[in-house]
Amino acid sequence: MITATHTREGTPMPALPIVLAHGYLGFSSLGPFQYFNKVQSILRAAGATEIFASIVSPKQSLADRSAQLAADITAKYGNQKVHVIAHSMGGLDARILIQQNNPNIATLTTLGTPFRGTLAADVALDPRKLTGVSPDRLLQVIAQYELDQLAL
Helix, strand or coil: CCCECCCCCCCCEEEECEEEECCCCCCCEEEEECCCHHHHHHHHHCCCCEEECCCCCCCHHHHHHHHHHHHHHHHCCCCCEEEEEEEEEHHHCCCCCHHCCCCCEEEEECCCCCCCCHCCCCCCHHHHHHHHCCHHHHHHHHHHHHHHHCCC
16 A cells, blocks of 8 residues: 655655656766756655665667666665656656556656657767758747747
């Protein structure tokens, strides 16, 4: 049975551990810099008791990174279920684990995960794809985005 702890305000906080999964070129820490910055302290202040920032290779394939994420979770928590909060490519890593029926993943929350791919990745694999980008269309999309933001 899964129970929840509560913050001072009475908002439920998951009792299961929270695993943070970084994105492409990510790191757990780099000198004084933390990839997830103040996320761990914010989650702890909200009532989370167990938070773990996983470490996977910053530039490997999805297959390699997801295997590393699975190994990190299993090494830390065994067969226990966890909540995963993932940024960017970390969301793809965790999603692969879910597709593979990994028994550890209770929930997945993604932030900025490129589920439909990215132009940067396409160009990295084949720089000729950059020639297919219309500068006029790119400017139109950016302008429309700005207009949409002003309307909010």
